[in-house]
Amino acid sequence: MTKACAIILAAGQGTRMKSKYPKALCQVLFKPMINWVTDWCLKAGIEEICVVTGQGAQYLEPVLPKQCCTVSQPQQLGTGHAVMMARSFIGEHRSSPILVLNGDAPFVDDAILNQALEQHIEQQAQVTVITAELGNPAGYGRIVRAQDGTVQAIVEERDATESQRAICEVNSGAYCFDADFLLDGLEKLGCKNAQGEYYLTDLVGIAVSERKKVCACRSRDEKVALGANDRAGLLKLNEIANKIEVDRLLEDGVNFYCTDGVVISPDAVVGRDTTLGPGTQLKGHVVIGEDCDIGPSTIIENSTIGNGCQIHSSFIERSVVGSGVRIGPNSHLRPDSVLGDGVKIGNFVEIKNSTLGEKTSVAHLTYIGDSDFGSHINVGCGVVTVNYNGYRKFRSKVGDNAFIGCNTNLVSPVHVGADAYIAAGSTITSDVQSNELAIARARQVNKPDWVEGYRQRELEKKQQSKGK
Template identity: 40%
Template sequence: MPQPHLRTVVVLAAGEGKRMKSALPKVLHPLLGRTLLGHVLTAAAPLAADRTVVVVGHGAEEVRVHLTEIAPDATPVLQAQQLGTGHAVRIALEAVPEAAGTVVVINGDVPLLRAETVAALVAAHEGEGAAATVLAAEVPDPTGLDRIVRDAAGRLEQIVEERDATPAQRALREINAGIYAFDAVRLRDALGKLSTDNDQGEEYLTDVFGLLVSAGEPVGVHVAADHVETLGCNDRVELAGLRRLLRDRVNEAWMRTGVSILDPETTWIDVTATVERDAVIDQNTQLRGTTAVGAQAVVGPDVTLIDTVVGAAATVLRSHAVGAEVGAGASVGPYAYLRPAARLAEKSKVGTFVEVKNSEVGPGAKVPHLSYVGDATIGAKANIGAATIFVNYDGVNKHRTVVGEAAFIGCDTSLIAPVEVGAGAYVAAGSAISQDVPPGALGVTRAPQRSIEGWVARKRAGTVSAAAAERALAEGASAGGPVAREGEAIHGDAETVGRPSAAGDTATE
């Protein structure tokens, strides 16, 4: 049986990226769920290399920390002085003297590179037994890029950096993508012969090809099927352009799997997010991180979901969620905020201007509007009235509130944790509950209402209110009956205070 090839991947990630004008190392700039470096490492991963070396320099410690998070098996190697790409590869190989077989070198700023393209490059290189193979691309505008120079027979003659190119060479549109495959032994030998006799006074990795050609070694050119994959970035304008291209690629792929994206230009889906068939993604929607959207769910418009799970047939409208779970058939929004560990069970509802944090909302339970739910467990089919506050923080510690199955919490209620409202219990509107309410009981802390007759006439004489009151009193007197005054029916009657028929709605839906 043929033996598997030995492979080493070297990623060049030491550059400062001066034109980015950023304190953040260039390769750590994010692009739809991964950094530039993360995208490159993902494209190289299917090679199953025996070792991966990342050459770091500018912001080395930040890049090292990032590598421990995304590629802990990769070996960072410091290029203290950026003396060129050839120098970078040389110190990378010095760190892995056992490297043999194929060495794949990739620039760290080509986030659109596909794994299939890298695999095809390596397959062509190994299949032809080449000393070196460069990935090339035909581009509409080669400005600023290395040119591929071929001889009359179409064989690679040399790779020329634009600053060192002749006018005729600058007119060429076939460019070096900054991605290579080398034979390890012949690469080491050529790296030892590199010169700094160029405009930058650096060791160019591309000069290895000229040295190999001069020595009669076989070198190859593998042309990428899509030049877009080879695009890098030098500033934030180019980074934004790459972000748009990647957005379009991701959206197209999801639509071809059966996802409806109503406005692809305003829909941004990270490469780490997932969407199931027949989901509908409306305009101005961002699916970030590890967000997963279930089949037939409707998300958007105007929604941002970060590391959030949305169940099948759920609806999320004009809302923001981070680290939350939305159950199957549940409804969120508009204008809801789900914070980490907000867990909504199937067919539950979190409505307008509701914030939920570290809480469970049970099956079929409702928090329709204008409420804060923090550190709580809400039972199945419970109803939480408008303007209810789960008072969870005493200034030092967080405490938990439990609302039982089918409990009914009146509007403008404060539940002061730790407290429990039992199954089937009611809480009268306007109450501040600090003691447990037993199952089936009514919790009331509302003070009796008082009406001070004639107060407006005495204290606000001459106002529009006083005039309106005077007209109403006169009309009531002319009708031959007393004027009804709000609250008369409930003075001092605790039983009546708790009844919706006497006290107004205790909750809303």
């Protein structure tokens, strides 16, 4: 198929969103709407993408994939005006069909894009409009067809007659244009309307008047027409998208006892016979193996989890977890943590930028940061790796089969050898060799009958102070 390119309109300020950020940055399932659109384009094989930005471009541009270039629309004077800003991009791609898409329409997917492109090319159209049938078309532009089924116009609801308002086929806001026609048509657009704006929909009327071929690619999925103008609309998009993802996981053999508070990224993959409890959120690129028990109230972000893991009421971000691992409740795996098979992370444990070998146990109330722990290590309650001196981070290493007693401080950088034993309450500032016992604490001194004398002295001091 002929290589296509795309123009994405993302200059809308989203005034009704009441946000300082562009509307296209509002998120559906933790993902900016603009990235839904760019990802669908890339999945459809469209790698030449021009994004039209407006105010707040400095927030939008960093999230765009490398395949995107940008042009600015300083004043928002309508969709036609936005495409005018991309004239040079269109001129550079005269041999390609030009898709024009809204940056806040997350459900115009690769399937409908390819369908529209195929139809556009096969029918040698100058304009192809992606449409949908809505049960309630209120607020949408209607597709007006002639008796032979050809598209005659797109009529906005405020301009529609009563019979036209009864039409259920609506404009999704997504189009495919012949590049030469698009450049020529942009020159003919006017702004003599109540809004004083240049409407892209007027190109359909121009094409019809010039006897150019106009097609409608009708989607069977009404979601392609959905966007969001305010927070309530954005919530609706999230609810629709999340139900799609929950249904997808159910089809894949994932178990839910209750979906309250469950939010699933479209980029999440979960193995069969895994259970996701209430309040579980999978954000970004998440891979979870089979036979896991996740939740309740667990957040996993951009991480990989092996088979047979139990993760309860915990937060995991940008980490890799092996198989048969137990985590939680109330634990935190911060970025760049790697846990081997069979590791145990108990309640109130924080791991950051560290590796733990297989079957190492960190049962409770511990911080491990910037460290490499081997396999079969027992880490007692209250152990802290002291990794920061106020200016730099330092790394420590603990060998296999070591025992780290309760309330131990490992002042990095230190190296604890394999099979070493650190006594409880120690502050370790020097390396401990393999098979050594390290004791680093003050020697206990017991003073017989000290308490009675202490109390008597304190009582006398109190009486003296009253007499003054």
